[in-house]
Amino acid sequence: GGDAGADAGDGGSGASGTVAVDGSSTVEPMSKAASELLSEENPDVRVTVGAAGTGGGFEVFCQGQTDISDASRPIEEDEVAACEEGGVEYTELQVATDALTVAVHPDLAVDCLTTEQLVELFGPQSKVTNWSELDPSFPDQEISLFIPGTDSGTYDYMAADVVADESEELRKDVESSEDDNVLVQGISGTEGAVGFFGYTYYEENQDSLKALAIDDGNGCVEPSAETAQAGEYTPLSRPLFIYVSNASYADNPATQEYVDFYVENLETIAEAAKFIPLSEDLYAETQSALEGLSS
Amino acid sequence: MSHNNNAGAGPSLGAGLPGAPISLGRKPRPVESAIKAALFVSAMLSVAITIGILVALVEPVIHFFAEVPVGDFFSFDEGTRYAVFPLITATMVTTVIALVVAVPLGLGAAMYLSEYASRRARKYLKPTVELLAGVPSVVYGFFAVMFVTPTLLQDVLGLGVGFTNALAAGLVLGVMIIPTIASLAEDAFSAVPQSLRQGSFAMGANRMQTTLRVVLPAALSGVAAAIVLGLSRAVGETMIVTLAAGSQRNLSLNPLEGMQTMTGFMATTAGGENPVGSTSYNTLFAVGLTLFAITFVINMISIALVRRYRQAY
Amino acid sequence: MEARDLNVFYGDFHAVHDVNLSYGRHEITAMIGPSGCGKSTVLRCLNRMNDLVTGARVEGEVLYHGQDIYQKGVDPIAVRTHIGMVFQKPNPFPKSIYDNIAYGPRVTGMKVDNMDDLVEEALRGAALWDEVKDKLKQSAYGLSGGQQQRLCIARTIATKPDVILMDEPCSALDPIATARVEDLMLELRNQYTIIVVTHNMQQAARVSDRTAFFTARPDETTGNRTGLLVEFDLTSTIFSNPHDKRTEDYISGRFG
Amino acid sequence: MEARDLNVFYGDFHAVHDVNLSYGRHEITAMIGPSGCGKSTVLRCLNRMNDLVTGARVEGEVLYHGQDIYQKGVDPIAVRTHIGMVFQKPNPFPKSIYDNIAYGPRVTGMKVDNMDDLVEEALRGAALWDEVKDKLKQSAYGLSGGQQQRLCIARTIATKPDVILMDEPCSALDPIATARVEDLMLELRNQYTIIVVTHNMQQAARVSDRTAFFTARPDETTGNRTGLLVEFDLTSTIFSNPHDKRTEDYISGRFG
Amino acid sequence: MSVATTTARDTVRIATGKSRERSTGSLVFLGLLWFSLFFGVMVLVVLIADTAIAGAGRFDPALVTRYDSTLFPERTGFRAGILGSLWLMLFTALMAVPLGIAAAVYLEEFADSRRWYNRIIEVNLQNLAAVPSIVYGLLAVAVMALIGIERKGIVLGGAIALALLILPVIIITTREAVRAVPEEIRQGSLALGATTWQTTWRQVLPSAVPGIATGTILGLSRAIGEAAPLLMLGLASSVRFDPEGLMSPITALPIQIYGLSSNSQEAFQDAASAAIIVLLVMILGMNALAIFIRNKFQRSW
Ligand SMILES: Nc1ncnc2c1ncn2[C@@H]1O[C@H](COP(=O)(O)OP(=O)(O)OP(=O)(O)O)[C@@H](O)[C@H]1O
Ligand SMILES: Nc1ncnc2c1ncn2[C@@H]1O[C@H](COP(=O)(O)OP(=O)(O)OP(=O)(O)O)[C@@H](O)[C@H]1O
Ligand SMILES: [Mg+2]
Ligand SMILES: [Mg+2]
Numbered sequence A: 001g002g003d004a005g006a007d008a009g010d011g012g013s014g015a016s017g018t019v020a021v022d023g024s025s026t027v028e029p030m031s032k033a034a035s036e037l038l039s040e041e042n043p044d045v046r047v048t049v050g051a052a053g054t055g056g057g058f059e060v061f062c063q064g065q066t067d068i069s070d071a072s073r074p075i076e077e078d079e080v081a082a083c084e085e086g087g088v089e090y091t092e093l094q095v096a097t098d099a100l101t102v103a104v105h106p107d108l109a110v111d112c113l114t115t116e117q118l119v120e121l122f123g124p125q126s127k128v129t130n131w132s133e134l135d136p137s138f139p140d141q142e143i144s145l146f147i148p149g150t151d152s153g154t155y156d157y158m159a160a161d162v163v164a165d166e167s168e169e170l171r172k173d174v175e176s177s178e179d180d181n182v183l184v185q186g187i188s189g190t191e192g193a194v195g196f197f198g199y200t201y202y203e204e205n206q207d208s209l210k211a212l213a214i215d216d217g218n219g220c221v222e223p224s225a226e227t228a229q230a231g232e233y234t235p236l237s238r239p240l241f242i243y244v245s246n247a248s249y250a251d252n253p254a255t256q257e258y259v260d261f262y263v264e265n266l267e268t269i270a271e272a273a274k275f276i277p278l279s280e281d282l283y284a285e286t287q288s289a290l291e292g293l294s295s
Numbered sequence B: 001m002s003h004n005n006n007a008g009a010g011p012s013l014g015a016g017l018p019g020a021p022i023s024l025g026r027k028p029r030p031v032e033s034a035i036k037a038a039l040f041v042s043a044m045l046s047v048a049i050t051i052g053i054l055v056a057l058v059e060p061v062i063h064f065f066a067e068v069p070v071g072d073f074f075s076f077d078e079g080t081r082y083a084v085f086p087l088i089t090a091t092m093v094t095t096v097i098a099l100v101v102a103v104p105l106g107l108g109a110a111m112y113l114s115e116y117a118s119r120r121a122r123k124y125l126k127p128t129v130e131l132l133a134g135v136p137s138v139v140y141g142f143f144a145v146m147f148v149t150p151t152l153l154q155d156v157l158g159l160g161v162g163f164t165n166a167l168a169a170g171l172v173l174g175v176m177i178i179p180t181i182a183s184l185a186e187d188a189f190s191a192v193p194q195s196l197r198q199g200s201f202a203m204g205a206n207r208m209q210t211t212l213r214v215v216l217p218a219a220l221s222g223v224a225a226a227i228v229l230g231l232s233r234a235v236g237e238t239m240i241v242t243l244a245a246g247s248q249r250n251l252s253l254n255p256l257e258g259m260q261t262m263t264g265f266m267a268t269t270a271g272g273e274n275p276v277g278s279t280s281y282n283t284l285f286a287v288g289l290t291l292f293a294i295t296f297v298i299n300m301i302s303i304a305l306v307r308r309y310r311q312a313y
Numbered sequence C, D: 001m002e003a004r005d006l007n008v009f010y011g012d013f014h015a016v017h018d019v020n021l022s023y024g025r026h027e028i029t030a031m032i033g034p035s036g037c038g039k040s041t042v043l044r045c046l047n048r049m050n051d052l053v054t055g056a057r058v059e060g061e062v063l064y065h066g067q068d069i070y071q072k073g074v075d076p077i078a079v080r081t082h083i084g085m086v087f088q089k090p091n092p093f094p095k096s097i098y099d100n101i102a103y104g105p106r107v108t109g110m111k112v113d114n115m116d117d118l119v120e121e122a123l124r125g126a127a128l129w130d131e132v133k134d135k136l137k138q139s140a141y142g143l144s145g146g147q148q149q150r151l152c153i154a155r156t157i158a159t160k161p162d163v164i165l166m167d168e169p170c171s172a173l174d175p176i177a178t179a180r181v182e183d184l185m186l187e188l189r190n191q192y193t194i195i196v197v198t199h200n201m202q203q204a205a206r207v208s209d210r211t212a213f214f215t216a217r218p219d220e221t222t223g224n225r226t227g228l229l230v231e232f233d234l235t236s237t238i239f240s241n242p243h244d245k246r247t248e249d250y251i252s253g254r255f256g
Numbered sequence E: 001m002s003v004a005t006t007t008a009r010d011t012v013r014i015a016t017g018k019s020r021e022r023s024t025g026s027l028v029f030l031g032l033l034w035f036s037l038f039f040g041v042m043v044l045v046v047l048i049a050d051t052a053i054a055g056a057g058r059f060d061p062a063l064v065t066r067y068d069s070t071l072f073p074e075r076t077g078f079r080a081g082i083l084g085s086l087w088l089m090l091f092t093a094l095m096a097v098p099l100g101i102a103a104a105v106y107l108e109e110f111a112d113s114r115r116w117y118n119r120i121i122e123v124n125l126q127n128l129a130a131v132p133s134i135v136y137g138l139l140a141v142a143v144m145a146l147i148g149i150e151r152k153g154i155v156l157g158g159a160i161a162l163a164l165l166i167l168p169v170i171i172i173t174t175r176e177a178v179r180a181v182p183e184e185i186r187q188g189s190l191a192l193g194a195t196t197w198q199t200t201w202r203q204v205l206p207s208a209v210p211g212i213a214t215g216t217i218l219g220l221s222r223a224i225g226e227a228a229p230l231l232m233l234g235l236a237s238s239v240r241f242d243p244e245g246l247m248s249p250i251t252a253l254p255i256q257i258y259g260l261s262s263n264s265q266e267a268f269q270d271a272a273s274a275a276i277i278v279l280l281v282m283i284l285g286m287n288a289l290a291i292f293i294r295n296k297f298q299r300s301w
C-alpha cells in the first residue's frame, strides 16, 4: 500500500505520498485522468494506476497491496471473503456508466447482432467460425475473436450476465489480453475480427473500428452515452466502480486527497477521459457514499 | 633458519644488504588473504545465482503442481488453461522461422568478415553488424507490429495474416539473432589455421572454394555452437513475440496465425499483476522453469561444441 | 623458371632485394640461409602465394615458361595449378585421405576419368599408397606427421603440376620421416622441377642439385634486415668450395 | 646457490632430469644447449617462478645459502626478492621510467630513505642513467629495446637482490644493444651472482666464468624429450676442450 | 630454360584473361555474402527511418520534460521513463560492476583452472550468459520476496534483475581485458617480489581499464533496453513522478514504449516512435562510446 509522505498534512491541500491503484482496464483511463488532473493541482500526490483487470485488481487489493481497486463489475462473493480474510475494509463508489461495446473490423458488412447471436458467438460451446454461420445474410468471412482476459470484469460481465452459461466462461479459441488496446489493435488489424471492451476504447478508436448495434428485442440500439444513460442499451450497459480501502483513506492523506478530488470532479474527469458520466441521481449516491467514508 | 656459513671469503651476503640475515620464512599477509577470499566469494556468486534461479523457480512450481494436475500442465489441449505444449510449439514455430532467416545471413556475414574483409574493413564492419544486437527487443517488437506485419506482410506480400502472427515475430527475431550467430561463427572461422587456407590456395582453389570446402567444414563444430546459441536466444526472447506473435494459446504450426509462446505467456501473465502465491502467479514459474530447462540444455550443447572446436587446433 | 630483379616489400619494409635466380628444369634447387633472410618470401613469390599476404608487394619479374606470372591478365589461381606448394608444417585438410587427394582435381575442374585411379597414382607417387590403401576413407588427421607430409606432397602431385615448391618440408618431422621425404624428393626429381627451402644444410647437400645461399644485410640507419642472394651454384661447389666468405662462414657454422 | 637432483615435470611430461649444479658466488654462469632442453625451466626453478606455471612440479632441492627454497614454510615471494630475474623480451611496466624502478621497492615494502637516490643508483648501476636522467617521468615504452632491457636490469637491482637470473637477455636485441648489456653483465659480476641462459655460444664464451651444457634425450617409447645436464665446467674448458662428445658436437655447430 | 620443350602439360596457359576468382559462381557467392552482411544494416536503417518519420512530429521538449498523459496524447512525455531508466542504470552499475570485476579477477588471476569448483564457475558463467532475460526477472522477484519487500515496480527490484542480467557480460568482457595484459608484465612484477594481488592491482587492472570500461558500457547499454525482466517485476508503464529512492516506484523507457505500442491511437504511437528514437540514441551512443574507448585506449601489446 501507499505510505504517507513525511510532510503529510502540511497545511492546505499540500498532502503528499503515494497511492496505488490497480484493477479494471476499462476504468483505468478514468483513474489515470483523475490522477493527471490532480497532479496539476498537487504534484506531490503520486498515483500509480495499473490495469490488471477487475479480478486481478481485487486479488491484490484484498491482500492490502493497493489502496484503490478499479472495477467494471461489482465485487463478487469470493472476493468479499478474500478481503475479509485479508482484513481489508472498503467502500464502493460508482464513477461512470459504461456501454460495453462489441466492435468489429471496419470493413465487415455486419451492423447489428441480437442478444441470442451474441450468446451463439461468444458462448463456451460455440463452434461458429464464419459470419455466415451466424446469419446467412452475413458475409462469408472467417471470424477472429479478441476478448478480454479472464481476470477482467468485462469478461465476467459478458460470461455471467450476457451469455449466462453455467460455467461462467466464454469460448477459448480466442486471442485474449488484459490490455484493451491489444484488443483494439487486433480487431482493427484483422479482417472479420470481432471483440468487446469498454465504450471508451471504442470512442478513442472510432476511426479504426466499427461498433455493432445490439438488438435485445426492441430493435438495434447503438452504444452511446445517451442510450446507455437512458437504459436503452441492454443488456450491455453496466456501472463502473472504484473500491477504496477505508484504512488507507483514513491513514493516507494522499489517498484521501485523490478520492476526494476524483468524486468532486467526476463529470470533468469522465468527459476528459471520454467516459459516460453518471446521471444526477447516481452522482448523488456516490457523493453520499463518500461522505460515509469520510466520517 | 640457517644463515650463510662462511660460504667464501667474499663480501657479506646480499649485495645491497650487507650483513642482513637471509630470511625466507613465510610472512602472513592478512590483506592478501582477505582479498583473495572476497574475490572468490564474488566468483562463487555466479554459482549462487544459478542455484538461486533453480530454487526460486522450483518452489512456486511445487505449489503449482499441488493445485494443478501434472496432466493439465503437460497437455496439448489449447483449451486447458495451464497447458504448456501449445506455448512450446509456438516457441518452436517462431524459433524455426528465426533460424531460417538468421543462419544463412549470419553465416554469410561471418564468412565475409573472416575470409574476405581486410583487417581494416573488419574493424569497422564487425561492430556495425553487432549494433543489431544492441537494439532493444521492445523496439524490434514495435517494428514488427508497426511495419513488418502491416506494411511488409499485408501490403507488400499480400499475405492474409492477422494483426498478430508468428511469421512477423519470427522474421524480426531472426534479424535480432544474426549478430549472435555471425559473431560466434566468425570466431570459429578465424580459429581455422591459416595453413589450411594456404594449402587450399596452393592447390589452385579460389576463395569461394576455400571458404566453402575447407574453412566451413573445419569450423563445423564452432558453426554449430553459433547456431545453437542463436537458437537459445530466439527461444528466450520475450518482447518481440509478446508484441508480434499474439496472446492466443494456439496449437498450430501455421506461421500465418497468431500464437502465444512461452515467454509471451510469461510477459502477459506478469503484466496482469498476479498476487504472490496465486495459481496464475505460480504458472509463471512453471513456464519459467520449463523455459530455463530448455535453454539450459541448449546452452550446454553449445558450450560443449565450442569446447570441441577450441580443442581441435 | 626464373626470378629477375625480384624485390619484395611488406608495407614499407624491404624484405628481399634484387634477387636473380634461375631454377633448373627437373632439378632440385635448395635455398638456404639464416633465419629471416627471405627464403620463404622468395619461394612464395614463385607461385603468387604472396598475393594472399596483406601488405606484401612484389617488384620484378618471375618468368615461368617465358611468361611473367606477375603480368596483368595472369590468373594467380592458374599459376598455382602449375606450380604447387608444400609447407613446413603438414597441413592436410580435415577430410578423409581420399578427399584430400581429390580436392585439387575437383576445385581446379580437372577432367578426371577415374578419380580412384588418380588418387592411387598420386599416393603411389608420394610413396604412401601401401601405408594408407586400406584406410582411404579415414581422416587424414589419423596419420603420423611424416605420413601427413607425404600426403600433402601426394595432394600436390595429384593436380599434375610442373613445379613443386617446398618450404622446409621436413623441419617438423623426425629423422626417419625426414629420410623418407628426402627419398621421395629424389624420386620426384625425374618428373618435376623442385625448389626447396631448408635450414638443414645436410639436407641441402643430400638432395639438391643446385643451392642458392641467401643472407640478410641490416640497413645502417633503420636496422631493418633486407634479404639478398649471395651465391648460387652447383650444390657440390657451394659446400666444398664456396666463392663468398659469407657462404663459407655460414656453411662452416660460424654464424646464423 | 646449488641445485640438487632437480627434476621438473609439466603435468606428466618429464621436462628436466636429475640436474646437479652449483653456481659460483659473484660469478657468471651460462647455461647453453639446444632448444627445448630445459634451460629456461631450470632457471625458473631457481627463484620459484615455476610455481606460477600451472601443472609444473619440481622435485629435488635448490639450496640458497644452505636453505632449500622448496622447503615447506619458505615464502616464494621472499625468495624472489633475493633472487631477481630478467626476461628474454624486455618487459617494462606501462609506467614511467621512475615508477618502473620504484615499483619493486614499493611492493616489497623496502625501507627507502630517498626513492630518488635509489632510482638514480639503480639506473647508474645499469649504465642507463645518462641516457634517461632527463626523462624519468616519461613512459618506459618510449625507450629503445636495448634501453628497455637495461631498465629491466635496473629495476631488478633496485630491490637489491643477491642473485640475478637472466633468460636469453639479449636475444631480442640488436648487436650494439647486446654489446652494452654484455658489458653491464661483466660490471655487475662484482656484486651479484649472475646465472644466464643463452642461445648464443659466442655470448656464453664472452661473458661467463662457467658454462653448463644441457641437451635433451628423447624417450624411446614416447618420443618425449627430457632435458639433462651434460657437462659443467669452466667456460674456457667447455669451449676449448669439452669432455663430452655431445658438447663438442654442439659447440662446433654439428647439431642443434 | 624458359622454352617449354616437353612439359607435363601440353600447353602452359596462365594468362587466362579471366581469373577464376571472378567466375560467375564466385561473384554470385560474394554477392550473397555482401547481402548477408548488409541485410541486417538495411533492416536497421529501415527501422530507424520508419520510426523516425513516424515520430518526427514529436521531437519537442515535452517529449522528455513531461510525464505521460492520457488526456492529451499529443503532449504525452517520457520524463518518468527516462529518469527511471537512468536510475536503474546507476544502481545496476553499482551492483554489477564491482562484483563482476572481482569475479573476473578471481577467475583470471587467482583461480587454478584445474580445480573442479573453478571449472564449475567457468561453465556456469557461460551458461548464465545465455539464460533468457525474462528468467532473471523471475529470479529478482524471488530475491525481493526473500528479503521481504512486497512492493512492486520499484528501483531496487529492477536494478537487481538488471544487475544479475549483465553480471555475466561484465565478467566475460573483464576477463578478456585482463587476459589481454601480457604474461610478461605479470612475470616482471612477480619476479620483483610482488604478491599476486599487488601485481593484479598495480599492473593488471590499470592496463585492463579500457577493456573493462568497454564491457561495462556495453553491459549497461544492454540493461537500459531491457523490458522483459522489468515486466516480471511489475514496473508500471505509467508513473507520473520522478524516482526518489531505492524504494520508489518507477517506470522505464522500454516499459513505457511497450505500454504505448499496443495503443492504437496515432498520437500515442507517434510518441512511442519518438521515444524509441530517444532510446536508440542513448543505446547507440553508449555503443559508440564503447567502441571509441576500445579503439582509442586499448593497448595492442
Ligand atoms: N607477412 C609478413 N608481414 C611482414 N613482414 C614479414 C611477413 N612475412 C615475413 N616478413 C619479414 O620478412 C623477412 C623475411 O621473412 P621470411 O619468412 O621470408 O624469412 P626466412 O628466410 O624464410 O626465415 P625462416 O628461416 O625463419 O623461415 C623477415 O624479416 C620477416 O620478419
Ligand atoms: N608451461 C609449460 N607447460 C608444458 N610444457 C612446457 C612448459 N614450458 C616448457 N615446457 C616444455 O619443457 C621443455 C623445456 O622447455 P624450456 O622452455 O625449459 O626449454 P629451453 O631450453 O629454455 O628452450 P628454448 O631454448 O627454446 O627457450 C620443452 O619441451 C617445453 O615444451
Ligand atoms: Mg621461412
Ligand atoms: Mg628458454
Ligand SMILES: O=P([O-])([O-])[O-]
Pocket: A023, A024, A025, A026, A027, A052, A053, A054, A055, A071, A072, A148, A151, A152, A153, A154, A155, A178
Ligand atoms: O479490465 P476489465 O475492466 O475488463 O476488468
